[in-house]
Amino acid sequence: MGYRNLRQCVADLERSGRLVRIEREVDPYLEIGVIQRRVYRAGGPALLFTRVKGCRFPMLGNLFGTLERTRWLFRDALRGVEALVRARIDPRELLRHPADLVRLPLAAKNLLPRRARSGPVLQRSCSLAELPQLVSWPKDGGAFITLPQVYSEDPRQPGWRHSNLGMYRVQISGNDYGPDEAGMHYQIHRGIAIHHRAALEQGVALRVNVFVGGPPALTVAAVMPLPEGMPELAFAGLLGGRRLPLAVAANGLPVPAEADFCLSGWLDPQVLKREGPFGDHLGYYSLGHDFPVFRVERIHHRPDAIWPFTTVGRPPQEDTSFGTFIHELTGELIPEVLPGIRGVHAVDAAGVHPLLLAVGSERYTPYAEPGRPQELLTQASAILGQGQLSLAKYLWIANAGDEPPALHRIGDFFRFMLERVDWRRDLHFHTRTTIDTLDYSGRGLNQGSKLVIAAVGGPLRTLADRLPADLRLPEGFDDPTLPLPGILAVRAPVWSAPPYGEDGVLSVFCRMMEKRGAPDGIALVVLVDDPDFVARSLEDFLWVTFTRSDPAVDIDGVGAAVVHKHWGCEGPLVIDARLKAHHAPPLEELPELEKRVDELGAPGGPLHGII
Structure with missing residues (x-):
């Protein structure tokens, strides 16, 4: 059987040597984030911080920090999930016809949540200010919930069968938010948007619950790319290996009875407030923008509540394990x-x-x-x-x-x-x-x-695996290097135009290369600020090239032409991957905090032998 709640999971991890307690006082402002990132990079254990500065709740980090540990957490239910996937069974049909469950693997019965009159999560309450105020990066606009499970229902069809459980950024301090307000940052193509639009069209507030903690299957379910119409609560029961008990929160919406926290409230239909900036999973700060305000009516929590968290930043991070695990479940x-x-x-x-x-x-x-x-x-x-x-x-x-x-x-x-x-x-x-x-x-x-x-087809060219002897760069471009065979990275002049402008560097490079002649064996040229950094690793090349370019604006080519409205080029394709004035600033670690974390890894420290 899977875990009933997060505390059960923590105890199991500790018994098996997969969790370390940090009993020194640590600061949720920047320090805890650095610790979690360092332990993740080292492939280390889950971390339970029992003394969090300014907060009475313990914090759990790096729970999904390795793929091996993520698989281990769901070891009892994986075979049942895989059996359903191999059988190509659509869980949505099972929810429409529950009687069919008896003819399917035992795991299928866990798709249906069960009612609970009450639950541990409803036994206590607190304020937003009492929650852990986790700030991971120095330019973050405040604290936000990094592993929220945001629950909403379609106001046209109330009930969990037409619900959505997603993971959206919830800012709980900073900016212009009042003591009972939070920012609800949801990105495009998210299920909550359908519910929000329906509520606005009806002229009503969208009720929302934000769960934190509970059985680990809830967290994974919130990020699963499920087919539309398949409620994440059902999948959480399937992955967790037990039917999910649902109680009722202050706003009348369901709450998993064994969750650790539930922020219960509604989205203000009239007010937007600035949310952010925050470090994000592209490795930059997402800038401040106006987003809906989540008005918190009550915060429920269980007496022994644990606050799970992660760090959002340049990959790889803990959500890398999420992605790999999800691909294993759904790839077939x-x-x-x-x-x-x-x-x-x-x-x-x-x-x-x-x-x-x-x-x-x-x-x-x-x-x-x-x-x-x-x-x-x-x-x-x-x-x-x-x-x-x-x-x-x-x-x-x-x-x-x-x-x-x-x-x-x-x-x-x-x-x-x-x-x-x-x-x-x-x-x-x-x-x-x-x-x-x-x-x-x-x-x-x-x-x-x-x-x-x-x-499509066979090879058209042989790629250079060393700098071509006939390479001649235009004036102002230098330091050529090959990050990969056939790919040339070149230092270009620093961006000099205003935001969303064009400084002409890309075009100048391509037109000059047309006059000089394209070098043999080069299929792709990337204009960058630091070629040595780009060539340092495959990961650095991928990050710079594809996060710092907009195809329609930042691509040109040697011998470019438009034929019947189709753009192409005779010679190498050229991508301008410099940092530009409208780009968000990249995330950077703080050396002074790194030194403080080093002390935890010194002999006698709780992370000795881990970091």
Whole structure:
């Protein structure tokens, strides 16, 4: 059986040597975040902070810090979940016809929550100011809940069967928020938006509960990309290995009886307030913007409540384990949802949404060798129309018939694509469209472009694995290096235009290279601020290139031309990946805090031998 609550989980982790207690007083302002990040990078255990400065609640970090530990937490239920996936069973049908559960694996019965008259979570209450005020980065606008489970229901169809449980940023201090107000930052393409719009159209406030803690399955369920109509509460029961008991919170909405905390209230239908800035999973600060105000009516908590948290920052972070675990659970279903697609990989090192790699199938003309991408383009459109995959900014898609390398071998996949891509034909832009809310490379909040790069057939070129002897850079460009075969990184002049402007550097480089001649073996050039940093690792190359460029604005090429409204280039493609005036600032660690954390890893310290 799975865990009934978080305290049960903590006890199990401690018994098995997978958790360390930190009994020294630690500060939730910056210090705890540094500790958690250091232990995560070391592949260390879960952390229970029992003495949190200024707060009576213990804090639990790094719970999902390794994939091995994440699998271990759900070891009792995984076989049942996998059996349902292999059987291609749609859980939504089971919820419509509960009697069918008796003919399915035992795990299926856990899909249905059960009613509870009360529960531990309703036994105590507190204020927002009494909650742990976790601040992870020095320029953060205040404290926010990093592992919230935000519950809402469709006001047109009340009840948990039409509910949404998502993980959205909830700011609980700072800026202009009152003592009973919080910021509700939800990004585009999130389920709560449908409920919020329905409430606004009816002229009513949207009731919302924010759960914190409870059985770990609730946290994972809140980030699962489930099909529309499949309530996350049902999946939490399936993954947790037991039916989820639901009590009723102050606002009348359900609350898991074994949750640790529940912030119960409603979204103000008339007031927006500035939320942020905050460090985010792209590795930058998401800037301050106006978002709905969550008016907190009451905060319920259990007597022995534990506050779980994570750190949001440049990948890899703890949510990397989330993503990998979720892919293991759902990866087999991709061909069912997207016919012809053999695999999809959202690249964590590039911030997930900025870069998607995929393998599709050219089946339109089985009687002939495909001479150009055909069905791959249809499949790319299907990917960009599917759930959160629609937030992808760059989509590179290969043909399975050409036997591309596995998608997780990212460097090999890039080499495969760059050997085959024809820049005159294989670039397909989506201009003036929506992109991830946290991506500031575009023309404004949620605004930017997308690029599909599709390649079919055999190699067209041999990629250089060392700097070409005939390389001659234009004046003002220097320090060339090869991060990957066929990819040239070049230092360009520092951005000099105002926000959302153009300083002409990209165009100057391309036009000058046309006069000088493109070097042999180079398929892609990336203009950057620091070529040495970009070439330091594959992760650094991916992060800089794909988080700092907007395809429609920051791409040009040597020998560029437009033919029948289709843009392409004869020579290398060029991406301008410099930091620009409208970009959000990147996150940076504080050396003085790093030194303080070093003391915890010294002999006699609680983290000795771990960090």
